[in-house]
Amino acid sequence: MQTSLIRKIIFDEKSRSLLIQTLVIGLFAIFIYLIAQQTAYNLEKRGISSGFDFLNISAGYDISIRLIPFTSEDTHLRAYFVGLLNTLMIAVCGCILATILGFIVGIIRLSSNWLFRNIAYVYVEFTRNVPVLLQIILYYSILLSLPKIKQAFPIFNTFYLSNRGLFSPSPIFKEGFSIVFYSFVIAIIFTFFLKRFLKSKQEQTGNQYPIFFINSAIIIFTPILFYYIMGMPLEFDHPVLKGFNFKGGMVIRPEFLGMLFGLSIYTAAFISETVRSGIISVSKGQREASQALGLKSSFVMRLIIIPQALRVIIPPLTSQYLNLTKNSSLGIAIGYADLVHGFGGISLNQTGRAIEIMLIVMLTYLSISLIISLSMNIYNKSVQFKGNA
Amino acid sequence: MTKIKSLFISLLLTLGVSAAIAGSHGSTHDLVKERGKLMCGSNTGLAGFGAPNDAGVWEGIDVDVCRAVAAAVFGDASKVEYVPTTSKVRFTVLQSGEIDMLSRNTTWTLSRDVDLGLEFVGVNYYDGQGFMVSKDLGVSSASELDGASVCIQVGTTTEMNLADFFKANGMSYESVPVETNSEADAAYLAGRCDIYTTDASGLYASRAGYPDPSAHVVLPEIISKEPLGPAVRHGDSEWADIVRWSLNAMIIGEELGINSGNVDEMKGSNNPEVLRLLGVDAGYGAMLGLSDDWAYNILSQVGNYSESFEKHIGPNTPINIQRGLNALYKDGGILYAPPFR
Numbered sequence: 001m002q003t004s005l006i007r008k009i010i011f012d013e014k015s016r017s018l019l020i021q022t023l024v025i026g027l028f029a030i031f032i033y034l035i036a037q038q039t040a041y042n043l044e045k046r047g048i049s050s051g052f053d054f055l056n057i058s059a060g061y062d063i064s065i066r067l068i069p070f071t072s073e074d075t076h077l078r079a080y081f082v083g084l085l086n087t088l089m090i091a092v093c094g095c096i097l098a099t100i101l102g103f104i105v106g107i108i109r110l111s112s113n114w115l116f117r118n119i120a121y122v123y124v125e126f127t128r129n130v131p132v133l134l135q136i137i138l139y140y141s142i143l144l145s146l147p148k149i150k151q152a153f154p155i156f157n158t159f160y161l162s163n164r165g166l167f168s169p170s171p172i173f174k175e176g177f178s179i180v181f182y183s184f185v186i187a188i189i190f191t192f193f194l195k196r197f198l199k200s201k202q203e204q205t206g207n208q209y210p211i212f213f214i215n216s217a218i219i220i221f222t223p224i225l226f227y228y229i230m231g232m233p234l235e236f237d238h239p240v241l242k243g244f245n246f247k248g249g250m251v252i253r254p255e256f257l258g259m260l261f262g263l264s265i266y267t268a269a270f271i272s273e274t275v276r277s278g279i280i281s282v283s284k285g286q287r288e289a290s291q292a293l294g295l296k297s298s299f300v301m302r303l304i305i306i307p308q309a310l311r312v313i314i315p316p317l318t319s320q321y322l323n324l325t326k327n328s329s330l331g332i333a334i335g336y337a338d339l340v341h342g343f344g345g346i347s348l349n350q351t352g353r354a355i356e357i358m359l360i361v362m363l364t365y366l367s368i369s370l371i372i373s374l375s376m377n378i379y380n381k382s383v384q385f386k387g388n389a
Numbered sequence: 390m391t392k393i394k395s396l397f398i399s400l401l402l403t404l405g406v407s408a409a410i411a412g413s414h415g416s417t418h419d420l421v422k423e424r425g426k427l428m429c430g431s432n433t434g435l436a437g438f439g440a441p442n443d444a445g446v447w448e449g450i451d452v453d454v455c456r457a458v459a460a461a462v463f464g465d466a467s468k469v470e471y472v473p474t475t476s477k478v479r480f481t482v483l484q485s486g487e488i489d490m491l492s493r494n495t496t497w498t499l500s501r502d503v504d505l506g507l508e509f510v511g512v513n514y515y516d517g518q519g520f521m522v523s524k525d526l527g528v529s530s531a532s533e534l535d536g537a538s539v540c541i542q543v544g545t546t547t548e549m550n551l552a553d554f555f556k557a558n559g560m561s562y563e564s565v566p567v568e569t570n571s572e573a574d575a576a577y578l579a580g581r582c583d584i585y586t587t588d589a590s591g592l593y594a595s596r597a598g599y600p601d602p603s604a605h606v607v608l609p610e611i612i613s614k615e616p617l618g619p620a621v622r623h624g625d626s627e628w629a630d631i632v633r634w635s636l637n638a639m640i641i642g643e644e645l646g647i648n649s650g651n652v653d654e655m656k657g658s659n660n661p662e663v664l665r666l667l668g669v670d671a672g673y674g675a676m677l678g679l680s681d682d683w684a685y686n687i688l689s690q691v692g693n694y695s696e697s698f699e700k701h702i703g704p705n706t707p708i709n710i711q712r713g714l715n716a717l718y719k720d721g722g723i724l725y726a727p728p729f730r
């Protein structure tokens with residue numbers, strides 16, 4: 001009985017591989033445990049305290065680039081959220097800009113115009129082959145050489161450009177503005193149903209409707225109409241140069257712009273190559289067939305080529321989004337207050353909890369990346385061929 | 390099967406050995422002697438305090454503390470390897486044992502001394518946080534700085550002092566965090582910020598390197614206490630003693646008027662403290678586990694505190710700092726070493 005069990009384990013392929021896999025996992029777990037054990041022991045031996053209590057201690061420093069209120073009396077935990085939001089802000093803005101730029105450049109790369117095609121080619125080859133850190137520092141240095149604050153360059157006397165950022169008026173919402181906002185939301189929902197209705201009508205009758213123009217008009221003019229009905233419940237707080245700086249209004253800091261330009265221009269070069277390969281992957285016959293049907297060239301691109309190209313584009317595009325998000329941790333080089341800079345840098349230094357903080361920061365990046373992957377995978381499924389193609 | 394077994398055993402052995410290496414900690418003094426040189430954590434480059442000169446040789450008053458320790462341990466002040474550290478990694482580098490001591494304009498605070506497992510052994514420069522502004526702003530006091538943009542080096546006590554100062558005075562500011570000294574200089578000179586704040590010594594050192602140093606003024610307000618001093622790992626008091634008394638020897642040297650020029654003559658002095666310091670009266674070196682001429686080596690090779698100060702940051706250098714608080718207690722400062730007996 002016993003020998004047969006051993007025999008089974010050794011000679012049966014399935015149970016043998018199961019045994020080996022269990023062993024490997026077990027060893028790995030022991031390995032991790034020993035490292036953790038040893039680290040804890042070493043920390044204790046050197047008199048370094050550890051734990052996560054520091055999260056509730058007040059941070060003691062200020063962060064100027066922030067989306068939520070933060071003062072030096074707030075906790076390290078709140079500093080973490082300030083940094084997280086800044087990371088997400090640069091990641092989202094960067095991905096959007098990089099996608100737009102990447103699609104445009106990718107299509108230009110395939111254009112028949114020699115000059116445009118080659119300008120795009122030079123751009124792609126240059127940006128792809130220079131480290132992104134250097135590019136970020138380059139754009140930041142250029143932004144720092146903008147006029148000084150006292151000589152800020154006025155644009156329409158409303159916006160002011162200086163090396164401390166772009167100052168713009170900030171909106172002040174007065175009573176009744178919420179109705180304007182809701183009318184905007186309702187308009188969007190309405191156009192969604194209108195689009196479905198007009199599409200089905202088109203399928204029935206064959207008549208085409210300018211859906212895009214109708215919907216744009218509805219979305220734009222409904223809130224404007226309500227804005228006037230409600231008696232213009234919106235004012236602007238204009239920035240005024242007072243003392244050292246502009247007072248009032250909003251500002252986009254050069255650190256943010258430097259990161260945005262650096263990351264999106266760099267990533268757009270990769271995305272453009274992805275887009276190009278996607279478009280090339282659609283067989284020539286598709287284009288020729290649609291042209292033979294007499295479709296406009298913009299229709300050929302939008303209705304025939306791009307939907308098929310997306311199947312090829314989405315998976316590598318996902319990894320570009322992930323790269324951009326992870327590269328946003330380079331903000332530390334130019335003082336952009338992202339997660340690594342504020343929480344992972346300043347808090348780390350004030351509290352000395354290197355292991356704990358790095359663990360939190362790494363887990364955060366992991367979560368962000370996994371969420372991006374997941375949502376892109378869902379989107380990817382929706383653009384793949386349905387059924388047996 | 391045997392293959393897997395042997396793999397398992399070897400893995401366990403490797404783990405055990407690496408754990409043993411990580412866990413073992415001999416005395417730092419023995420380690421340093423065995424290695425034949427001192428590993429000293431220094432600044433990445435702060436003129437006058439710790440920076441390589443044109444010939445690539447490290448110089449400065451912080452560097453002189455490292456040299457003094459090397460002179461005490463080896464009788465040769467040049468047996469030092471400098472490990473440049475940023476403000477962010479300096480403590481980790483020391484804790485991990487990569488360096489034997491940290492001498493890098495580091496402020497002695499309670500939490501660093503206690504919570505980070507460090508041991509500050511003394512103060513080699515009494516500093517305080519100051520503000521530097523461009524002269525053409527016409528600012529004469531730090532209380533006029535409401536709304537200003539402030540360049541600040543991250544990961545320092547400076548940030549907390551700054552936040553406290555502006556809060557206490559009901560003023561607002563925009564903080565522009567930068568990673569290193571040179572980045573702060575660049576941002577300040579480009580006009581990204583109105584004010585550069587750090588320890589006053591650092592401001593003087595930075596200003597000395599500007600195209601037109603006279604166009605910038607360090608405001609009179611000093612908003613914090615920043616006692617800068619060398620630190621070692623907690624739990625090795627023997628090594629802490631050696632570093633502490635190497636620094637003290639330089640200060641006592643100045644008190645007793647012993648410098649690198651007259652140290653040999655002073656051996657014939659009839660002041661008993663001089664004779665004890667220079668090892669003519671034997672026995673004090675042995676208490677520290679050093680040779681009796683350890684302090685003689687420091688004073689002859691590195692010099693006393695005053696020599697180090699005047700050579701690197703004094704009024705005759707581009708850094709141009711007055712002794713101020715850093716004068717001896719009998720000259721109106723607060724520099725004071727316990728008696729050598």
